Structure formats: structure tokens, C-alpha cells
Amino acid sequence: MAEKFKNENLTNASQNEYQAEIEAEKAEREARIKADMEKPFDKDALLEVRHLRKTFPIQKSITGKVLKELIAVDDASFTLKAGETLGIVGESGCGKTTMGRTILKLHPSNGGQIIFGGEDITNYNTKQMRPIRTKMQIIFQDPYSSLPPRSTVGDILSEPVLVHNIVPKNQVKEYVMDLMEKCGLRDYYYERYPHEFSGGQRQRICIARALSVKPELVICDEPVSALDVSIQAQIINLLKDLQKSMGLTYLFISHDLSVVKFISDKIGVMYLGSMVEYGAKKDIFDNPLHPYTRALFSAIPNPNPDIKMNRIVLNGDIPSPANQPKGCKFHTRCPQAMEICKHVCPKYKEYEPGHFTACHLFNAEH
Amino acid sequence: MAEKHYLTGKEIRKIAKANKKAMMALEKEKWKKKPESEFTAQMKDDKNILEIDNLNTYFFTDQGVVKAVNGVSFNIPLHATVGIVGESGCGKSVTSMSVMRLLQGPQGQIASGSIRFKSSDFKRDEKGNPIPTGTHNLDGTPKYYMEEKVYDIAKMPMNEIHRIRGRQISMIFQEPMTSLNPVFTIGNQLDEVTFIHQPGATKESAKAKSLEMLNLVGIAAPERVYNSYPHELSGGMRQRVMISMALACNPRLIIADEPTTALDVTIQAQILELLRDLKDKMDGSIMLITHDLGVIAEMADYVVVMYAGRVIEMGTVREIFHNPMHPYTVGLQKSKPTMQSDTDTLFNIPGNVPNPINMPKHCFFKERCDKCIKKCSGEYPGMIKVSDTHFVACHLYDEEEQNG
Numbered sequence: 044m045a046e047k048f049k050n051e052n053l054t055n056a057s058q059n060e061y062q063a064e065i066e067a068e069k070a071e072r073e074a075r076i077k078a079d080m081e082k083p084f085d086k087d088a089l090l091e092v093r094h095l096r097k098t099f100p101i102q103k104s105i106t107g108k109v110l111k112e113l114i115a116v117d118d119a120s121f122t123l124k125a126g127e128t129l130g131i132v133g134e135s136g137c138g139k140t141t142m143g144r145t146i147l148k149l150h151p152s153n154g155g156q157i158i159f160g161g162e163d164i165t166n167y168n169t170k171q172m173r174p175i176r177t178k179m180q181i182i183f184q185d186p187y188s189s190l191p192p193r194s195t196v197g198d199i200l201s202e203p204v205l206v207h208n209i210v211p212k213n214q215v216k217e218y219v220m221d222l223m224e225k226c227g228l229r230d231y232y233y234e235r236y237p238h239e240f241s242g243g244q245r246q247r248i249c250i251a252r253a254l255s256v257k258p259e260l261v262i263c264d265e266p267v268s269a270l271d272v273s274i275q276a277q278i279i280n281l282l283k284d285l286q287k288s289m290g291l292t293y294l295f296i297s298h299d300l301s302v303v304k305f306i307s308d309k310i311g312v313m314y315l316g317s318m319v320e321y322g323a324k325k326d327i328f329d330n331p332l333h334p335y336t337r338a339l340f341s342a343i344p345n346p347n348p349d350i351k352m353n354r355i356v357l358n359g360d361i362p363s364p365a366n367q368p369k370g371c372k373f374h375t376r377c378p379q380a381m382e383i384c385k386h387v388c389p390k391y392k393e394y395e396p397g398h399f400t401a402c403h404l405f406n407a408e409h
Numbered sequence: 410m411a412e413k414h415y416l417t418g419k420e421i422r423k424i425a426k427a428n429k430k431a432m433m434a435l436e437k438e439k440w441k442k443k444p445e446s447e448f449t450a451q452m453k454d455d456k457n458i459l460e461i462d463n464l465n466t467y468f469f470t471d472q473g474v475v476k477a478v479n480g481v482s483f484n485i486p487l488h489a490t491v492g493i494v495g496e497s498g499c500g501k502s503v504t505s506m507s508v509m510r511l512l513q514g515p516q517g518q519i520a521s522g523s524i525r526f527k528s529s530d531f532k533r534d535e536k537g538n539p540i541p542t543g544t545h546n547l548d549g550t551p552k553y554y555m556e557e558k559v560y561d562i563a564k565m566p567m568n569e570i571h572r573i574r575g576r577q578i579s580m581i582f583q584e585p586m587t588s589l590n591p592v593f594t595i596g597n598q599l600d601e602v603t604f605i606h607q608p609g610a611t612k613e614s615a616k617a618k619s620l621e622m623l624n625l626v627g628i629a630a631p632e633r634v635y636n637s638y639p640h641e642l643s644g645g646m647r648q649r650v651m652i653s654m655a656l657a658c659n660p661r662l663i664i665a666d667e668p669t670t671a672l673d674v675t676i677q678a679q680i681l682e683l684l685r686d687l688k689d690k691m692d693g694s695i696m697l698i699t700h701d702l703g704v705i706a707e708m709a710d711y712v713v714v715m716y717a718g719r720v721i722e723m724g725t726v727r728e729i730f731h732n733p734m735h736p737y738t739v740g741l742q743k744s745k746p747t748m749q750s751d752t753d754t755l756f757n758i759p760g761n762v763p764n765p766i767n768m769p770k771h772c773f774f775k776e777r778c779d780k781c782i783k784k785c786s787g788e789y790p791g792m793i794k795v796s797d798t799h800f801v802a803c804h805l806y807d808e809e810e811q812n813g
Contacts, residue, residue: 134673241761271496272700276744276757283754298673305746305755328748342678343748344703348726356682357675360643 061386068387072118079120084158088122089292090146090260095119096154097138097145101365113365115141117316118155118391121309125259128286128293130307130324132300132339134361138316139296140184143262146294147181148172159260177207180253184265186245190237196223196248197233203256219255225288226251227281243274247281254285262294267302279306300343304328312336315364315372318391322398332400334377371403379404421471428469435518443566450525450561457527458662458694459485459508464522464563466500466507469515473766477503479718480522485662485711490688490695492709492726494702494741498762500718501698502583505664508562508696509580510570524562528577529661531608532556539608548614550607576606579655583667585647589639595650596635599623602657622653625690627683645676652683656691664696669704681708702745706730711798714738717763717773720792724799734801736780772804780805 076094085091095116102111115138123129131139145152148164157165164175183189190199200219204210210218220230226247237245246266253261263282267275283306285291297303303310310327312320312335320333331337338355345352357376362368368375374384383403391401416424453460466478478500485491493501506512507519508526531539532554539553546552560573582588590598599619603610610618616635623631626649639647648668655663665684669677681704688695697708705712705726712729714722714737722735733739743756760777763769772778775785784804792800793807 134675243761271762272702272741273496273744273758274761276746276755277759279746280755280757300674301746301748304748305752338675340748342674344677344681344701344707345749346702346706346730346742346745346747348706348730354678354682356678358679360645360676361673 061383064383064387068390071390072388076118080156084161084163085122086161087124088158089125089160090123090294091158092122092146092155093120093158094155095142095145095152095157097141097150098153111365114316114367115364116145119311119313119316119318120155120391121311121318121321123260123292123294123309125292126286126290127308128295128306130303130310131294131296131313132298132303132310133313134298136361136364137313138364139313140264142313143181143264143294143296147179147262149181177209177256178258179260179262180256180258181262181264182246182249182253182266185269186242186249187269189249190245192237195234195236196228199237199248200251200255203252207256209256222251222255225285226254227277241274242270243277246270246274246278250278250281250285254289254291257289258291260292260294262296264296265298266295268297268299275302282306300339312339315362315367317372317401318399319373319402320398320400322400326395326398330398332394332398332405333373333402334379334404335373338378371401416472424473425471428471428474432469432515432518435520436515439514439518440567442568443564448561448564448566448569450523450559452525452527452559454484456486457484458487459527459696460523460525461504461508462523462525464504464507464524465520466503466512466517467520468517470766475765476718476768477517477765478507479768481715481718481720483713483720483723485694485696488692488694489710490697490708491711491713492697492699492705493713493715494700494705495715496700496762498717498765499715501715502666504715505580505666505696505698508664509574509578510562510565510567511574511580519563522563525559526562526573526578527557527559527661528573529555529557530572530577541609548617549611550614551609553608571605575602576658577660578662578664579658579660581648581651581655581663581665581668584671585644585651586671588651589647591639594636594638595623595642599635599650599654599657602654606658618657619653622657623650625656625687626650626653627679628653644672645679648672648676648680649683652680652687656687659691660693662694662696664698666698667700668697670699670701677704684708702730702742703747714741717768718765719773719789720800720802721774722799722801722803724795728796728799732799734795734799734806735774735803736778736805737774740779772802 079093096118097116098112098114100109100112104110119142121129133139141150144150146157152165156163159175159179197219200222201215204215204218223230223232228247228251267278270278279302286293295303295306304324307324310324311318312333314335320327320336327336331340338357341352341355355378359376362375370386371384371389374380377384381403389401389403390406391399394400394405462482464478464481468475468477481504495501508524534540542552542554544552562573596619599622600615603615603618620631620635623634628634628649669680672680685708699705709726712724712726713720716737722729722738729738733742740756740758744758746755758777763773770789771787772785772790775781782804790802790804790807792802794800
């Protein structure tokens with residue numbers, strides 16, 4: 044008992060100097076979240092996400108109380124205007140896919156708000172979601188496992204049209220044929236099965252399926268990472284053309300920074316469930332602020348043998364989201380970590396108009 | 410219907426019957442015991458460690474013969490890194506599997522060609538046992554007489570291949586998640602390499618070697634990793650273990666088959682840094698297989714570009730990146746968005762990689778090429794020499810040479 048008491052004292056002593064700051068930061072964050080939640084909805088925005096949080100229970104007591112949880116998405120906020128593309132980048136396991144799925148309400152969220160087209164859909168049930176489903180669609184990562192093997196391409200594409208009554212029944216085939224042409228699929232593919240196609244063509248079918256219900260928002264969850272380079276370029280160009288012709292809004296999730304740079308207007312960088320930097324493409328690429336963003340940029344191999352880059356190599360691996368480090372989540376790998384980073388969570392604030400970051404380096408300067 | 414896209418049962422049975430005959434003949438040949446003189450050869454150039462000459466590797470399937478590697482020739486010089494690029498299905502992995510003789514039998518067979526490898530093997534007596542010198546290494550294992558010999562791996566019988574595989578040529582596989590055995594500890598698997606390839610190794614010397622290897626690849630707590638199971642490690646750590654396993658016997662050639670494809674960018678940077686570092690430390694060559702042009706540009710000295718089972722262009726890394734000649738190489742480089750470029754639409758190569766069964770006689774890239782000329786409908790273009798190190802297989806440059 045005495046020993047335990049002694050240990051507690053020790054940890055208290057080492058944390059004392061930061062204790063006040065930790066509490067101040069906590070109070071400030073709670074106040075900010077509360078204030079943000081009560082703000083009126085942004086009228087220009089198609090999608091507004093405020094302080095989204097998603098956790099998964101990994102240990103429960105007998106009574107069903109959650110003892111330990113995995114924080115997949117922690118305090119992610121952004122707004123997306125119609126016709127824009129937001130690119131989300133991050134390493135595997137940083138919660139980018141979970142965020143996309145939570146926005147679609149494929150997972151229930153554990154906090155925050157999702158506002159789509161001026162409606163707060165956070166607490167909508169399945170029935171209420173149904174008319175909204177046609178407006179938001181998803182393209183999955185792996186085209187090999189996201190198509191039903193026993194249905195023909197025609198069936199796959201016409202089913203959502205029939206379910207949601209997009210066009211009258213007698214015009215469905217015509218509509219699907221038109222859609223297939225738009226997505227670069229030949230008309231005789233209508234009768235074929237998914238296994239007869241290559242990866243690129245399957246991804247085209249997935250895109251056509253997502254677009255068949257005339258959505259406004261399409262969440263692209265790593266649509267090109269399973270494809271070859273020459274096919275990747277085809278699919279990216281197709282997505283860009285479709286955006287222009289149909290006025291789509293994309294939430295583009297990818298781990299490939301060069302692809303994200305090519306397609307996005309805005310970029311959000313995620314690390315361990317949190318948004319560490321968010322802003323317009325130009326701001327992020329010309330002036331990356333967060334050390335993680337900088338390291339991520341310098342890690343991309345350059346296809347020019349004469350340029351030798353000054354690479355920032357991060358040590359170690361991304362920590363487990365079930366056991367996140369205290370203070371700044373990135374301090375275990377950060378080359379510029381300071382003492383304060385180990386204890387106090389940095390504030391997520393606007394560094395320049397529209398450019399947000401969460402890092403102590405920039406808190407000190409202001 | 411535009412074209413028939415299926416085979417009838419009758420046709421499949423006919424193909425399968427013909428294939429089985431050819432396949433079994435090759436399989437029998439593979440296991441036949443031969444005297445050593447039949448699989449020793451001479452290197453064409455003494456500066457090379459590996460010479461692949463007109464290699465043909467076929468897969469005999471029920472749909473027809475897939476010519477996965479179709480007349481591939483290239484050399485790997487001593488102490489150099491040769492990068493092989495191409496899309497999936499272009500035969501780059503099958504080439505490496507042929508060098509390791511790890512093809513899935515009996516369907517996968519080396520049909521013809523030769524792979525000459527300069528090996529440094531133990532000197533053996535009549536019974537095939539290594540001859541000890543009588544002295545000992547620092548760790549107490551006996552030393553043996555060594556001799557340099559050139560073997561033709563493609564003709565080597567399977568029961569002799571262990572002389573080379575694992576000890577002189579080793580491989581880093583693409584998927585660190587699936588290439589380690591989940592039921593044995595890392596230490597157990599690393600020690601096994603030493604036990605198999607180093608005669609006279611003891612438990613202590615094997616463990617010391619394994620820990621040394623783990624240290625070499627930058628693992629901070631080798632003792633802890635030595636005692637852990639693969640599932641306890643992250644992807645980057647497992648890949649480091651795979652690399653340490655490949656390096657355990659000081660191989661002369663390391664084949665790295667997409668070593669970073671399954672990893673995140675930040676981890677990829679770590680692993681590439683490590684490979685570059687190790688290349689300077691050890692005295693060997695690397696054959697790096699990847700589809701990422703950026704990785705190639707950073708790592709390789711020489712580049713071989715493959716398409717549909719054939720080499721279409723090869724040269725030094727500067728020649729390939731600054732002066733690409735084959736329309737496919739040009740297209741591949743233009744179709745990759747880079748951090749530096751600021752374009753509105755990406756260049757794209759239309760169409761798909763052709764079906765590997767029943768390849769046409771003419772250039773395989775003809776259907777997707779935007780610079781097609783009349784000659785392209787004729788024979789498959791031969792290798793045209795541009796400079797001493799730069800070769801390209803395209804009719805465009807054929808013409809130029811004749812005109813000029």
C-alpha cells in the first residue's frame with residue numbers, strides 16, 4: 044500500500060508542472076466542442092462534419108459496460124462544398140476508412156455531428172436514412188471483393204435504380220446502358236459476370252454502380268490503390284471527368300499523396316484518428332506545418348534519379364489505436380518533439396485562414 | 410457479342426491433354442539426377458554475377474499455355490542493383506521465381522533458356538561432403554575450402570539446388586505478413602537458416618548469428634524480437650526480420666520481390682534506407698522487383714522494363730528516366746502523378762495488358778501504343794542497341810537506324 048502511494052506521488056510530481064495546462068486544455072476543448080455544436084449549419088456546405096468521434100469497444104464487463112475502447116476517429120472536423128474534392132491521407136490504421144464509413148452512417152458515430160445538405164443526420168435511423176442514401180454513395184477499395192459474383196453487370200447496375208425508383212421501369216435498361224458508356228464500359232458487357240473482367244474494368248463497374256442513383260457526394264475509399272499504374276491513371280481521369288460532367292463532390296481517401304495531390308482541392312492529414320492538418324491543397328503542399336505532414340511528403344520516392352532528397356525518416360511504427368500515447372499522439376515518432384508534447388494535447392487551431400493544424404510548435408509562436 | 414470469351418468443355422479437355430504431356434516431360438527432367446558437368450557453364454562476361462539468357466517460363470493451364478516469361482535476357486553485374494519494373498502479370502516475379510527455382514510445379518516449368526550464376530560453393534569430396542580446412546571461425550564453427558564455379562540454374566536438378574538457394578541467392582518476399590511461419594518464434598526461424606546452410610553450426614553460434622543479423626537490420630531489442638512470434642510484430646518489423654533472414658548467409662545475390670509494396674510510405678522510407686545501407690555494408694548484388702518507378706529511381710543502378718513477359722527496354726537508371734525510348738516506358742512515367750508535377754489531366758495508356766494466352770506474333774504493345782507504324786503489324790521487334798548499356802525493343806528506332 045505504502046509503495047503504491049509512493050508511486051502515485053512520483054507520477055504526480057513529474058506531471059505537476061503540466062497539470063494545470065492539461066486541465067486548461069481539456070476544459071478549453073470541451074467548451075470549444077460545445078460552442079461548435081450549437082453553431083448554425085453552413086449553408087454553402089454539402090457536407091459538414093463537426094468533432095466526429097468513433098470508438099469500438101474491445102473489452103466489456105459482464106454487465107456490458109465498456110472497459111477498454113479503441114479510438115478510431117477522434118475529433119475530426121471539416122466542411123465540404125458542392126463540387127469540391129477533399130483528400131484524406133494517412134497511414135494504414137489511422138482511421139480514414141472508418142471516418143468515411145461513419146459519415147455514410149455504415150457505422151453509428153459516438154459523438155459529433157454529421158450535417159449533410161443542411162440536415163443533421165447524426166441520429167437518423169435506417170428508415171430516415173433511406174432517401175438520403177441515394178445522395179451519398181461509396182466506391183470501395185478492392186474491386187475484386189466488392190462485386191457480387193453471381194450477378195451480371197446489367198443486374199448489378201440496374202438493382203439500385205429499381206430499388207430507389209430513379210427512372211421509370213421501362214427506361215431502366217436504356218439508363219444503365221447510358222451510364223455504362225459514361226464510365227467507359229462497352230455495351231456488350233451488360234450480360235457478363237464480374238469474374239470476366241480485369242481490375243480496372245471492375246473498378247469502372249463499381250463507379251457506375253455508385254453513380255447509378257445520381258448521388259451528390261461520393262466517398263472514394265482508396266479506389267486506385269489495388270490497380271496498376273497505367274490503369275490508375277485511367278480511373279483517376281475518369282473520376283475527374285465524371286466530377287465535371289455530373290457535378291459530383293468527392294471525399295477521396297488514399298494513402299498515396301501524389302494521387303491525392305492530383306485530384307483534391309482540400310486536403311486533410313490524419314494520424315491515429317485525429318486530423319493533424321487540414322487546409323487547401325496549395326497551403327498544405329507549399330507550406331506543410333505539422334512535422335508528420337512534412338515527414339509524409341519527404342517519404343515519397345522521387346522518380347528522378349538525379350535528385351537526392353533530404354529525407355526525414357520517422358523512427359518506429361504507428362502506435363496501436365487501442366493504446367494511444369498521452370499528450371500529442373505523434374510525440375513518439377516526432378523529430379521535433381519537446382517536453383510539453385509528452386503531456387499536453389496540442390490545440391487544433393487555425394494557423395492561417397483555412398489552414399488548421401494541431402502542434403505545439405505553432406502554439407508557441409502565436 | 411463482339412468476340413467469343415469462353416472455351417467449351419471439349420476444347421478445354423483437348424488443351425489439357427496436350428499440356429499434360431509436355432508438362433510431365435519437363436517435370437521428369439527437373440528431378441532427374443545428373444553429373445555435375447551437365448549443369449556447369451561459362452560466364453559470358455566475368456563482371457556479371459548472374460546472366461539470364463533467353464529464358465522461357467511457361468505455365469501449362471487448362472485454358473492454354475501461359476508464356477509468363479517469354480525470351481527474357483539480362484545481366485546482373487557484381488555489386489550492382491538491378492531494378493525490374495512492370496505492371497502486374499508482366500512476368501517480373503516469375504523471372505525471380507525461375508532464378509530461385511521456386512515455380513509452382515508441375516504447372517510452372519522453365520521450358521528453355523539458361524540462368525548462369527557465379528557461385529562460391531564448398532569444395533566437396535566424392536561423396537559430396539564439404540572438405541574442412543582444419544581451422545575454425547571466431548564462433549567455433551569449422552572452416553571449409555571454397556571454390557568458384559559457374560552453374561546453370563535452369564538445368565540444375567532439384568536435389569542440387571539447395572547449394573545455391575538460400576545461401577548464395579536469397580529472397581525477400583513481398584508479403585511480410587504471410588511469409589513468416591506463425592507457429593514458430595522468430596528466433597527459431599532465423600536459427601534454422603544457419604543450421605541448414607552452415608555445416609557444423611551449434612545452437613549457440615546460430616543464436617549469436619541471428620541476434621547479430623537482427624541488430625544489423627536496425628531492430629532495437631533483438632533479444633525480445635528473437636523470442637517473439639510473428640503476430641506480435643508490426644509489418645515494418647516483420648519485413649526487417651525477413652531481410653535479416655535473407656542476409657543470414659551473406660548471399661551474393663539478393664532478390665527483393667516488391668519489398669515495400671505492402672508497407673506504408675513512412676515505413677517504406679525506413680526499409681529503403683535500410684536496404685541502401687546494407688548494400689554498402691555487404692558485398693553483393695540486389696535484384697529489385699517493383700512497380701513503383703520512384704523506388705527504382707532511388708535504389709537501382711540498372712533498370713529492366715518488362716511488358717507481357719518480355720523485356721522491352723533496359724539501360725542504366727539515368728538512361729531510362731531521362732531518355733526513355735519505348736512508348737510504354739514513356740507512358741508509364743507520364744501516367745504516374747508526382748509530387749512535383751502540376752497537371753490537369755493525367756496521360757493514360759488506353760486499354761489493358763493483353764491476355765497472356767495465345768499472344769499475337771506482332772509487338773504485344775501494338776493495341777495500346779499511340780506511335781504505331783506500319784511495321785508494327787509484322788514480326789516482334791528485336792532488341793535494338795542505343796548505347797552500350799541501353800537497349801530497346803521497338804520498331805520506331807529500327808526505322809531511324811536504317812534512315813540515318
